[in-house]
Amino acid sequence: MDFQFSSNENRPLMKPNRKRLNQDQIRLLETSFNSNRKLQVDCKLELARRLGLLPRQVTIWYQNRRAREKIHTIELDHKTIQLELDSVLAENRRLEQEVCMLKHELNKVQQMLSVANPSITLLPCVNISDRLKLP
DNA sequence: TTGTGTTTTACGACCTC
DNA sequence: GAGGTCGTAAAACACAA
DSSP states (O other), rough: OOEEEOTTTTOOOOEOOOOOOHHHHHHHHHHHHHHHHSHHHHHHHHHHHTTTTOHHHHHHHHHHHHHHHHHHHHHHHHHHHHHHHHHHHHHHHHHHHHHHHHHHHHHHHHHHHHHHTTTTTOOHHHHHHHHOOEE
């Protein structure tokens, strides 16, 4: 394996000259990953042998693949929650409109009653709607 | 080209069993 | 202690300007 060195001679970096895995290597790793998210030792050694990689590289690939899957899952969850939130907000708007309309109707009925019988005490509709509010 | 954003490989620190 | 996650560096790559 090729190595490159840091320009800082006090702290030489031993970083391997990285090469991306080819499509065949990725295909085999993906197939293996889909059958088991956790890498067994014997499986790692077999994969490394078949792919011409170091067992350490197979380990790293699995770690990174799990991390990518986790990010993908979180993104999907986020989208799902966002859709649910949008739906709840839409329902909330609809209910608010309904409350407003009912308050209006109640007002009209109270007005009609008070005209028909002035001795009736009007209910403050604002209090009625307040009772509908959740804590 | 080249500047820039994204993806992939690799590793160290820390955690769990 | 082996192997996991998490955060990150940096190489590899894609692509617009």
